[in-house]
Amino acid sequence: MGDTWSVLILRDASRGMTQFDQFRTSLGIAPNILSRRLKALTEAGVLAKRRYSERPPRDEYVLTEAGREFLPIMAALGEWGRRHNGGGAALSQLVADDTGEPVRAVVVDAASGKRLDQVPMHLVMPLGS
Incomplete structure (x- = not known):
């Protein structure tokens, strides 16, 4: 990938x-x-x-199934790119099938529903790594 x-x-x-x-x-x-x-x-x-x-x-x-599960990751990468490197035209944009409106991807914690970019966090390496 x-x-x-x-x-x-x-x-x-x-x-x-x-x-x-x-x-x-x-x-x-x-x-x-x-x-x-x-x-x-x-x-x-x-x-x-x-x-x-x-x-x-x-x-x-x-x-x-694994490929379909990668699509939201691509959407999040595209959203990040538009926000931080959006000088050019978007090559593609997700749109909602029911409304036709652009989808703005965000990454959330499944347990809390909170946006990960708004949650203080750090990476923990498992023992023995």
């Missing part, structure tokens, strides 16, 4: 793209790089590879 291509592939998958050529056209990515990224995302369990044609053999790539 740490490279730009992987995040962009997941963004496109969240938009409904599933086929190699769709990703390649959307991203303008070299086929060998796309193949490696799709393989890595599949091995990481965020995409699943499914055969949709036997002749010729063709596969599609769909988001797994």
Whole structure:
């Protein structure tokens, strides 16, 4: 997930793209790089590879549960980028299906419902790390 291509592939998958050529056209990515990224995302369990044609053999790539759970993280990263590096036009924006209004992503603590950027906190390393 740490490279730009992987995040962009997941963004496109969240938009409904599933086929190699769709990703390649959307991203303008070299086929060998796309193949490696799709393989890595599949091995990481965020995409699943499914055969949709036997002749010729063709596969599609769909988001797994882990991939769908990454979408709010991408939304939070995009929100952070718009707030702190928003000099240019947004490449994409989440909108609510029911209202069409832009979604403003925030990260909250599931237990308290409080925004994490408003909660004093620190990182604790487990013993033996």
